[in-house]
Amino acid sequence: MDEPLVTTLSDLEAKPPNPRVPRIWLVGAGVATTGILFLILVRGLWPTQTPEVPIIAPSATPSPTPIRELSPVATQSAFISLETRLASVSAAITATNLDDPSLSPPVIDLPLGFVQ
Amino acid sequence: MKTSYFLLGLLLSLLVFVPTAKADSERAYRDYLYQFDLYRQKNSEFTVAKNEYQKFKSLTSQTTALEKTIAMLSQRDQLLRAYLLLLNEKLNEDRGVNESEKTTYQTLIKNEIGFLDTHSIVVNSIGSLEDATEASRELESHYVVLGASMRQTIIGISLGQLFILSRQFDTLLADSKALLSANKGIFTPQKQATVDRWILQIQNIRSLYQQKIDTITSQNSRMKGTSIDSQDELFRTMKKDLAQARQYLVEGTAFIGELTTALRFND
Numbered sequence: 001m002d003e004p005l006v007t008t009l010s011d012l013e014a015k016p017p018n019p020r021v022p023r024i025w026l027v028g029a030g031v032a033t034t035g036i037l038f039l040i041l042v043r044g045l046w047p048t049q050t051p052e053v054p055i056i057a058p059s060a061t062p063s064p065t066p067i068r069e070l071s072p073v074a075t076q077s078a079f080i081s082l083e084t085r086l087a088s089v090s091a092a093i094t095a096t097n098l099d100d101p102s103l104s105p106p107v108i109d110l111p112l113g114f115v116q
Numbered sequence: 117m118k119t120s121y122f123l124l125g126l127l128l129s130l131l132v133f134v135p136t137a138k139a140d141s142e143r144a145y146r147d148y149l150y151q152f153d154l155y156r157q158k159n160s161e162f163t164v165a166k167n168e169y170q171k172f173k174s175l176t177s178q179t180t181a182l183e184k185t186i187a188m189l190s191q192r193d194q195l196l197r198a199y200l201l202l203l204n205e206k207l208n209e210d211r212g213v214n215e216s217e218k219t220t221y222q223t224l225i226k227n228e229i230g231f232l233d234t235h236s237i238v239v240n241s242i243g244s245l246e247d248a249t250e251a252s253r254e255l256e257s258h259y260v261v262l263g264a265s266m267r268q269t270i271i272g273i274s275l276g277q278l279f280i281l282s283r284q285f286d287t288l289l290a291d292s293k294a295l296l297s298a299n300k301g302i303f304t305p306q307k308q309a310t311v312d313r314w315i316l317q318i319q320n321i322r323s324l325y326q327q328k329i330d331t332i333t334s335q336n337s338r339m340k341g342t343s344i345d346s347q348d349e350l351f352r353t354m355k356k357d358l359a360q361a362r363q364y365l366v367e368g369t370a371f372i373g374e375l376t377t378a379l380r381f382n383d
Contacts, residue, residue: 068381073299082291083376089284090369096281098274098358102145103206105266106152106199108192109159110256112185112249115170 141205144198151198155191162188178245185248189239192255193232196262200225200232203269212276221272224265231258260347264340267351271336274358275329278365282325285365288372289318295379303382311378318371325364332357 073079162184169181204225207218235255242248293315303311332354339347 068383071380071382072302073295074380076295076299078291078295078298079376079379082288082295085284085291086288086369086372086376089281089288090366090373092284093281093362093365093369096277096362098277098362099355100273103203103270103273105263105270106155106195108155108195110252110259112166112252114166114245114249 141202141209144202144205148195148198148202151191151195155188155195158184158188158191182242182245182248185245186239186242189242189248189251189255190236193236193239197229197232199266200229203266203273206273207269210273210276212279213272214279217272217276221269224269228262228265231262260342260344261340263344263347264342267347268336268339271332271351271354271358274355275332275336278329278358278361281362281365282322282329285322285368288369289322292318292372292375299379307378311375314371314375314378318368318375321364321368321371325361325368328357328361328364332361 162181165177165181165184169177171177204222207213207221207225210218213221235251238251238254242251296311296315300308335350335354335357339350342350
């Protein structure tokens with residue numbers, strides 16, 4: 001029981017702020033600013049070299065299908081008619097099914113199989 | 117005025133009759149499937165009844181076996197009859213089969229239907245299992261002829277289909293040749309020589325097709341009198357040949373396609 005537990009009035013009085021704390025902050029901020037300035041200076045003096053992108057000069061691309069000159073036959077009505085009928089006959093041949101499953105002969109059991 | 121009425125009537129009758137021909141074969145096919153289902157059912161009932169009879173040898177099982185045998189034999193005739201009628205309708209639809217061949221195949225079908233009708237009368241008069249076995253043997257011994265008629269008709273229908281296509285192919289080839297001869301001086305001598313060689317190749321393909329068709333026609337007429345197994349083998353060979361003949365037409369048409377592309381351009 002050395003000290004009394006009762007708070008005295010003098011303990012509650014406002015104490016003046018510690019003058020050393022803001023000085024530390026000021027020094028820190030100064031160092032950071034100097035560092036940033038130094039980095040900017042260094043970057044300005046020795047700029048980093050970015051790889052150069054080669055610029056390709058536009059040139060005329062060759063067409064995949066060469067332009068062919070039409071013959072006088074191509075415009076004849078007989079030729080146009082032939083082409084149309086060819087497409088139709090070709091489609092008809094492709095569509096023809098010679099193996100019609102509905103025409104397969106029925107499979108039946110012939111001998112009755114009674115054991116005599 | 118009368119002419120326009122006549123044309124209108126003709127058009128209407130065509131509209132009425134053309135779908136009917138197709139509908140007839142579809143109806144025949146549905147009937148055939150129905151008869152096949154019935155046959156499977158009656159054949160299965162017959163098999164059960166036969167096994168029961170052979171196991172117990174009782175009078176009851178014998179009577180049931182006889183009933184089921186008669187029902188199955190009768191349905192077997194009905195099934196074959198329905199199949200022949202389907203073939204007949206398919207023949208009627210096929211515009212490629214010429215009239216004389218059609219008459220031949222239809223006579224074959226008619227004869228077989230006649231046989232089956234007579235056989236059905238025999239089946240209906242069966243009184244014992246021995247009678248049933250005898251009636252079944254009648255069909256078994258005739259089945260080689262019946263099978264040949266069926267297979268001949270099927271091949272005939274396929275030949276008819278190919279005939280229509282080959283006729284169209286021939287028209288294309290003839291028109292290509294006519295177009296070439298009408299424009300003889302237009303192309304360079306080199307191109308003209310190439311195109312002439314292509315025409316020869318197309319004609320060559322056409323003759324290969326014809327050889328195949330002739331072989332099939334000859335084999336088809338020789339089908340009668342062989343066993344069912346040899347019929348099946350010959351049938352498979354002819355089917356393969358038919359596919360090959362069709363392939364010749366496919367190749368020939370592709371060649372004509374190349375020819376028209378060559379004619380379209382100057383180079």
